Amino acid sequence: MGRYQQDAKELLAAVGGKENIAAVSHCVTRMRFVLNDPAKADVPRIEKIKSAKGTFTQAGQFQVIIGNTVSDFYNDFVAVSGIEGVSKDAVKSAAKQNQNPAQKVMSALAEIFAPLIPIMITGGLILGFRNCIDSMYLLENGTKTLVQVSQFWSGVDSFLWLIGEAIFHMLPVCICWSVTKKMGTTQSLGIVLGLTLVSGQLLNAYSVATANSVGVGGLPGILSIQPASMLSFALCMAIAMVVPFVLTVAMGKKKGVQ
Numbered sequence: 001m002g003r004y005q006q007d008a009k010e011l012l013a014a015v016g017g018k019e020n021i022a023a024v025s026h027c028v029t030r031m032r033f034v035l036n037d038p039a040k041a042d043v044p045r046i047e048k049i050k051s052a053k054g055t056f057t058q059a060g061q062f063q064v065i066i067g068n069t070v071s072d073f074y075n076d077f078v079a080v081s082g083i084e085g086v087s088k089d090a091v092k093s094a095a096k097q098n099q100n101p102a103q104k105v106m107s108a109l110a111e112i113f114a115p116l117i118p119i120m121i122t123g124g125l126i127l128g129f130r131n132c133i134d135s136m137y138l139l140e141n142g143t144k145t146l147v148q149v150s151q152f153w154s155g156v157d158s159f160l161w162l163i164g165e166a167i168f169h170m171l172p173v174c175i176c177w178s179v180t181k182k183m184g185t186t187q188s189l190g191i192v193l194g195l196t197l198v199s200g201q202l203l204n205a206y207s208v209a210t211a212n213s214v215g216v217g218g219l220p221g222i223l224s225i226q227p228a229s230m231l232s233f234a235l236c237m238a239i240a241m242v243v244p245f246v247l248t249v250a251m252g253k254k255k256g257v258q
Contacts, residue, residue, distance in 0.1 A: 002075065003072060004051055004073045007073070007076075008073065008077040010045075010049050011077065012077065012080060014045040015062070016035060018081050020036050020037055021033060021083055023091045024083055024085055025085055025086055029066060029068065030064060032061050032062075032063050034060065034091055038057065038062055041062055043055050052066065053066065053067060059103065059107060111182050112175070113175075115178055116175065119167060122167065123167035126164040130157055133156070134147040134157045176191065177191050
């Protein structure tokens with residue numbers, strides 16, 4: 001008999017029994033449950049269990065704090081309950097059934113932007129160091145920067161700008177890739193969309209600000225289009241609005257994305 005089998009039996013009963021557990025796993029210090037009905041979990045009863053240090057609910061998961069011996073407790077719990085353990089990713093996926101719409105949105109955003117955090121941190125550190133060597137007037141009585149007095153550091157400054165500018169200029173590409181990965185659609189199409197967004201062929205804010213004259217916009221601008229061009233204009237606008245939406249929905253259904 002395992003060291004924690006009795007406590008495991010008590011915990012199994014306190015969370016509502018085997019039939020109330022959709023998935024179970026553990027991390028470094030906690031047991032992680034996805035419960036079919038979280039209301040059936042008897043928190044006061046769980047807190048009386050000797051091995052349990054506390055409970056809380058996060059991201060649709062009911063978590064019980066065990067401590068550093070959680071792996072031994074988990075093995076005894078699986079043996080007692082007869083439930084097959086799953087990975088943490090599987091638990092996160094199953095936990096979505098207990099999340100409200102706001103939690104689902106925040107969870108989706110976290111999964112999209114989490115892979116991009118190392119990129120943004122790296123870019124920030126590079127640009128921060130670059131600012132130290134080309135913007136701080138510390139040499140020759142505070143009149144010159146390190147870049148101005150050293151050819152070597154001037155080269156380093158230019159090289160770092162190449163990397164830092166590339167990271168943040170191409171960030172839309174990374175975001176589109178991460179979104180398509182999250183949705184389970186074709187990631188290469190996401191990369192193409194991201195590259196399109198940063199393409200120099202798109203009209204940028206600088207071009208608009210330096211325009212020689214202001215054109216007619218809104219409904220008058222549309223009505224001013226020549227009749228011969230109206231059909232092609234309307235067709236192009238319809239395609240531009242409908243096709244991306246249809247393709248996204250179709251690929252999502254093909255991959256089984258809800």
